[in-house]
Amino acid sequence: MAQDHSRLPSAIHRSVPFIYVSDIDATLAFYALLGFDCREIMRDPDGRPNWAWAQTKPGGSRASVAQLMFSRTWRPIVPAHQDIFLYMYTLDLSGLRQHLLDNGVRDGGGATAWNLPPGSPRRARTLFAIHHPPYMPAGEFRLHDPDAYCILVGQLDEPLHPET
Numbered sequence: 001m002a003q004d005h006s007r008l009p010s011a012i013h014r015s016v017p018f019i020y021v022s023d024i025d026a027t028l029a030f031y032a033l034l035g036f037d038c039r040e041i042m043r044d045p046d047g048r049p050n051w052a053w054a055q056t057k058p059g060g061s062r063a064s065v066a067q068l069m070f071s072r073t074w075r076p077i078v079p080a081h082q083d084i085f086l087y088m089y090t091l092d093l094s095g096l097r098q099h100l101l102d103n104g105v106r107d108g109g110g111a112t113a114w115n116l117p118p119g120s121p122r123r124a125r126t127l128f129a130i131h132h133p134p135y136m137p138a139g140e141f142r143l144h145d146p147d148a149y150c151i152l153v154g155q156l157d158e159p160l161h162p163e164t
Contacts, residue, residue: 014067016067016068016069017068017069017086018068018069018070018071019068019069019071019086019149020071020072020077021071021072021073021077021145021146022072022147023072024041024050024052024070024072026146027070027145027146027147028052028054028070030125030145030146031054031068033099033100033103033105034096034100034153035056035066036054036055036056036066036068037054037056037057038052038054039053039054039055040052041053048072050071050072051069051070051071051072053068053069053070054067054068055068066088068086077147077148079121079124079144079147079149080121080122082148082149084149085149085150085151085152086149086150086152087151087152087153088152089153089155089156090154090156091155091156092155093130093138093140093141093153093154093155094130094139096153097127097141100127100143101127105126105127105143106123106125107126107127108123108126108128108142108144109128122144122148123144123148124144124145124148125144125145125146126143126144127141127142127143127144128141128142128143129141136154136155138155138156139154139155140152140153140154141153
């Protein structure tokens with residue numbers, strides 16, 4: 001349903017997810033595998049990172065910059081209680097999946113975004129098979145980061161390499 005925004009002085013033009021993590025360095029290293037570069041980092045007086053901002057580089061005419069912020073949490077992260085997930089897009093889903101596997105991300109097999117058995121533990125640094133749901137016919141895969149946060153990655157346009 002369309003809203004009247006004529007009185008709005010300026011609409012929000014960007015949203016950046018802010019994620020609590022257990023280890024900033026491990027998180028930045030993992031998200032670097034997805035193309036994120038650390039742009040800024042804040043440290044405690046003892047030198048431990050407590051906040052970071054990361055973003056991807058723009059690439060191609062349809063690709064845009066993705067940004068994330070991370071903050072170290074002082075409480076335990078319970079993967080089963082994570083009620084959010086991130087949805088990201090790529091121009092080469094198969095190539096990105098292979099890159100993640102080649103760089104030590106665990107292969108979780110055929111489980112997809114929606115068919116993990118109820119109560120299944122989320123395993124950190126785990127990547128699952130590409131599947132083709134009706135809303136993303138070009139394909140998507142499920143990925144868990146170092147804190148077992150769920151990331152879904154969808155294919156934009158046509159794949160650059162055929163799936164094997």
